[in-house]
Amino acid sequence: MVNNNCKELTSKETIARLLEGDNWLILTHNYPDGDTIGSAYALGEGLKQLGKKVQVVCSDVIPNKYEYLTSAVTWDTFKPTHLCAVDVADPRLLGEGLEEYASRIELCIDHHGSNTHYANNLYLKNYAACAMIIYELLQEMGVTITTSIAEALYTGIATDTGCFRYTNTDSLTHQMAADLLKLNIRLHHINRVNFDIKSRSRLDLEQMALASMRYDWDGRCAIMAITKEMIKKAKASENDLEGLASIPRQIEGVWVGITMREVETGSFKVSIRTGPSVDACNIAKRLGGGGHVAAAGCNLEGPLDVAMAKLLNAIRLSVPDVEKEHDDE
Ligand SMILES: [Mn+2]
Structure with a gap:
C-alpha cells in the first residue's frame, strides 16, 4: 500500500x-x-x-x-x-x-x-x-x-x-x-x-480488572487481566476499553505495567507499559511482539496462568540488574 x-x-x-x-x-x-x-x-x-x-x-x-x-x-x-x-x-x-x-x-x-x-x-x-x-x-x-x-x-x-x-x-x-x-x-x-466521565460499564469493567491485579518482582510489576467474560458481564463496548492499559503503571512503585486482554477465547493481547529503567519493546520481542521503549505489545496463547508465566519469565530476562534504590518514574 x-x-x-x-x-x-x-x-x-x-x-x-x-x-x-x-x-x-x-x-x-x-x-x-x-x-x-x-x-x-x-x-x-x-x-x-x-x-x-x-x-x-x-x-x-x-x-x-x-x-x-x-x-x-x-x-x-x-x-x-x-x-x-x-x-x-x-x-x-x-x-x-x-x-x-x-x-x-x-x-x-x-x-x-x-x-x-x-x-x-x-x-x-x-x-x-x-x-x-x-x-x-x-x-x-x-x-x-x-x-x-x-x-x-x-x-x-x-x-x-x-x-x-x-x-x-x-x-x-x-x-x-x-x-x-x-x-x-x-x-x-x-x-x-x-x-x-466514565460509563457505568467502564466502571464495572475497571472494578473486575482491578480485582484481577497481581504483583510480581517485589511490586515492581503489576499484571491486570481483562477477560471476555468480564467484558460481557460489564456490557462494555470497544469505547469502554480505551486507555485501560495505562492503569497498572499508575500504581506507585510499578515499573512494568501489563494488561492482558482476552481477544479470542483463550488468547491474549498483551500491552506492556514501562518506566525508564525497563525497555518494554525488549520484553515484547522475546514473545514475538514489538513496539516502543515505553509501550509495546504481543499476543499470547492461554490459558491465562500459562500466558502469565511466560510473560513473567520474559520480564525477568529483560529487566536490568536492579536492586537499585532509585524510584522508576
Ligand atoms: Mn492524533
Missing part, C-alpha cells in the same frame, strides 16, 4: 490543494478519538466557510461524548471528488467500509512520524496533535475561527496530550489552547466529558 509517488507538501502547497477542490470528503480513522474528529470537524467547518461542500466520514459510530461537536454541524450531500484524510497514519486505519477510498486519497494531513505515505500528497508536521496543524492551516487560509471550530481544535489538542500531561505537551500546545480559550469555548464541559 506504500505509495512511492507520495509528495510531501509545504503549508502553502497544502492550502493551494484545499482551495482547488470545491467539494471535500474528509476521512477520519476508525475507533475515532478527539483528535481525528476535532481535526475533521474544524477543517470541514473552515472549508464550508470558504464556500466548499464538505462531508466528514468515519467507519465507526462517533461516540456520544462528542455530541457537543457533532450536533452543531450539518454536512452536505454530494458525490465527492476530493478526498482528504486527517490524523490517519495508515490506510488500514480507515476501517470497514472506507477501504475503497484508501488508494485515491489526494491529501493526507497528519502528525504521526509513522505515516505510511499512502496518500498522493502528504502534509506532515511533528506536532502533538493533528488539530494543531489544522489550526495553523485555517489561520493561513483566512478562516474565521468560530467558537465551534475552536471547540473542535481544542478537543484535538487536549485529547492527544492527555489534557496537557503527556510528554508531547509543550509551550505551543499551551499557546494554541490559550488562544482558543479566548473564543468562549465550553471548556468545563469538554474537559469533563473527555477526561472525567
